[in-house]
Amino acid sequence: MSIIHVLDQATINQIAAGEVIDRPSSVVKELVENAIDAKASVVTIEIKEGGQKLIRITDNGSGILKDDLSIAFKRHATSKIVKAEDLVSVGSLGFRGEALSSIAAIAKVEVITKTKEDFMGNRYVIEGGIEKECEEIGAPDGTTFLVRDIFFNTPARQKFLKSVSSETSHISDIVERLALSHPEVSIRFIVNGQNRFHTSGNNRLKDVIYSIYGRDIAKQLLEVNLEKEDLKITGYLGKPQVAKTNRSYEIYFINGRYIKSKMISESLEEGCRTFLMQHRFPFCVLHMEINRERLDVNVHPSKMELRFQNPEYFSEQIISCVKQTLGGNDLIPETKIEPTVIKEEPVYNPAPKPIPEFKLPPIPPKKIEPIEKPKVVVPKPESKIVKPEPKLVIPPASKIRLVGQLFDTYWVVEYEGECLIIDQHAAHEKVMYEEIVESLSTRKFQMQQLLPPRIITLTPKQRTSYEQLNPFLSEMGFEVEPFGGSEIAVYGMPDNLIGIEPEEFLVGLLDRGSEGKKWVPEEVYERAATMACKAAIKGNHRLSEQEAKALFEKLVNLKNPYTCPHGRPTMIRMTQRELEKKFKRVL
Ligand code: ADP
Numbered sequence: 001m002s003i004i005h006v007l008d009q010a011t012i013n014q015i016a017a018g019e020v021i022d023r024p025s026s027v028v029k030e031l032v033e034n035a036i037d038a039k040a041s042v043v044t045i046e047i048k049e050g051g052q053k054l055i056r057i058t059d060n061g062s063g064i065l066k067d068d069l070s071i072a073f074k075r076h077a078t079s080k081i082v083k084a085e086d087l088v089s090v091g092s093l094g095f096r097g098e099a100l101s102s103i104a105a106i107a108k109v110e111v112i113t114k115t116k117e118d119f120m121g122n123r124y125v126i127e128g129g130i131e132k133e134c135e136e137i138g139a140p141d142g143t144t145f146l147v148r149d150i151f152f153n154t155p156a157r158q159k160f161l162k163s164v165s166s167e168t169s170h171i172s173d174i175v176e177r178l179a180l181s182h183p184e185v186s187i188r189f190i191v192n193g194q195n196r197f198h199t200s201g202n203n204r205l206k207d208v209i210y211s212i213y214g215r216d217i218a219k220q221l222l223e224v225n226l227e228k229e230d231l232k233i234t235g236y237l238g239k240p241q242v243a244k245t246n247r248s249y250e251i252y253f254i255n256g257r258y259i260k261s262k263m264i265s266e267s268l269e270e271g272c273r274t275f276l277m278q279h280r281f282p283f284c285v286l287h288m289e290i291n292r293e294r295l296d297v298n299v300h301p302s303k304m305e306l307r308f309q310n311p312e313y314f315s316e317q318i319i320s321c322v323k324q325t326l327g328g329n330d331l332i333p334e335t336k337i338e339p340t341v342i343k344e345e346p347v348y349n350p351a352p353k354p355i356p357e358f359k360l361p362p363i364p365p366k367k368i369e370p371i372e373k374p375k376v377v378v379p380k381p382e383s384k385i386v387k388p389e390p391k392l393v394i395p396p397a398s399k400i401r402l403v404g405q406l407f408d409t410y411w412v413v414e415y416e417g418e419c420l421i422i423d424q425h426a427a428h429e430k431v432m433y434e435e436i437v438e439s440l441s442t443r444k445f446q447m448q449q450l451l452p453p454r455i456i457t458l459t460p461k462q463r464t465s466y467e468q469l470n471p472f473l474s475e476m477g478f479e480v481e482p483f484g485g486s487e488i489a490v491y492g493m494p495d496n497l498i499g500i501e502p503e504e505f506l507v508g509l510l511d512r513g514s515e516g517k518k519w520v521p522e523e524v525y526e527r528a529a530t531m532a533c534k535a536a537i538k539g540n541h542r543l544s545e546q547e548a549k550a551l552f553e554k555l556v557n558l559k560n561p562y563t564c565p566h567g568r569p570t571m572i573r574m575t576q577r578e579l580e581k582k583f584k585r586v587l
């Protein structure tokens with residue numbers, strides 16, 4: 001009997017579908033692109049449970065004619081090209097005619113559509129590639145796609161889906177990029193019944209950035225405008241203050257498409273290098289128009305590869321454009337107005353926040369922008385809570401003998417037959433760090449109210465991550481609540497973390513969550529403690545002998561007293577025997 005057999009059509013379609021649709025976010029991408037291709041000016045995207053349960057995309061575009069409905073769901077059915085040569089010139093987003101057939105092959109799809117010319121609309125249902133229903137119904141102009149139970153007939157693929165939050169985050173990425181690449185289209189994004197963002201469709205990119213990333217970022221943007229041979233760049237570049245810790249906010253579109261290019265990313269980073277701190281990446285949303293003849297486009301089902309005919313030329317242009325944008329603007333006043341009401345140190349924290357370092361551009365400041373008054377949305381503090389300076393308790397039962405201090409920093413100590421030279425600052429940091437980690441993990445802290453509360457604007461992805469993280473945050477002594485729209489308010493935080501910037505801490509946490517990475521509680525405590533120590537340690541603080549003794553007592557009793565949280569040594573040790581060997585008293 002033959003062991004080779006030909007796969008049936010349904011299986012062939014499912015395999016082909018897998019290349020186009022690998023997760024719910026690809027469904028969203030294809031359907032929103034179709035809506036934009038259909039000249040819609042308003043598109044609503046709604047998802048439930050990471051898109052696996054439901055994706056609903058509604059547009060007010062051209063609609064699909066009744067006779068075209070079933071054809072549209074056939075493989076390689078497209079209204080956009082007729083033959084292969086058309087691929088080179090096609091300006092629309094989709095052109096392979098594979099999306100609808102692929103989606104229908106792996107999900108339950110319902111379409112309600114009406115063209116302007118038709119009096120009645122049509123409803124068409126197709127599940128796993130099999131037509132189920134087709135009927136005339138009343139409907140508004142445009143098209144609504146409902147996609148349910150993705151991969152219901154391919155459980156093997158379903159297993160590869162990540163958690164709901166991770167799929168939601170993928171979809172957020174796609175929808176954000178679509179909104180940023182089409183400021184002329186009003187896009188509403190709804191997750192589990194909650195409005196994530198809504199762009200107005202007024203064709204102003206800055207307004208789209210505001211809708212997605214919030215006021216704090218939108219306030220710190222520099223306009224980019226470059227027109228050179230074969231290259232045009234427009235859009236916005238964030239000032240150094242809004243630089244990010246990862247590359248995911250380097251957003252650029254080439255000829256309308258979101259594309260990742262190593263050359264472009266490296267050029268952007270090179271252009272920013274002298275303006276940003278180390279390990280920081282620019283925030284930008286740039287539209288690049290590149291002469292199509294200078295590009296070699298390789299279309300792959302899931303990604304698009306670009307090769308540039310003269311990469312050095314484009315790289316140079318991008319680098320100098322970024323340098324000019326950052327260098328041509330006066331960045332000084334912005335750093336001065338940075339500590340607004342929202343950024344203000346908590347009233348009970350006397351430690352000043354270090355001003356972030358960045359090199360200033362060589363060009364002298366041109367004009368000082370008027371200082372924008374921040375909107376005060378919270379009541380003024382009525383009373384000040386002053387946290388008392390922690391006093392070190394001097395242990396009665398101590399084996400430590402202080403010999404003396406060197407250079408105002410190092411203490412020479414005799415302890416259990418050893419000579420220790422202890423770095424006072426490193427010791428202080430280490431002891432404090434361990435105490436904070438311990439108190440956080442054993443819940444030995446009290447919630448302190450923040451007056452006024454801190455308002456933090458979140459991106460849609462951070463928002464998803466916040467919903468997940470919130471129970472953990474409250475366990476950790478943070479009182480955080482939604483503050484309407486994309487904002488959250490921090491009303492309280494654990495007293496042992498007073499001094500850290502709640503915004504810096506929480507946003508760092510949420511960013512990591514939104515990248516799909518999980519936080520282990522211990523890691524969170526360690527991160528919090530590191531930040532708290534940094535905020536609390538004061539340089540050249542003179543310790544009295546009693547304070548030093550109490551501090552070192554704590555230090556030597558730690559599990560690992562030898563290195564500070566950053567891995568630097570806290571002490572140098574020498575045993576009595578080693579000393580005697582050095583003096584050749586023993587051999
Ligand atoms: P492609 O977009 O590559 O042409 P698709 O499978 O995505 O292929 O779509 C097939 C066809 O269905 C499109 O060419 C278009 O004519 C029609 N279509 C799909 N979605 C819409 C929509 N939202 N509004 C109007 N027409 C649509």
Ligand code: MG
Nearest residue numbers: 034094095099
């Ligand atoms: Mg398409």
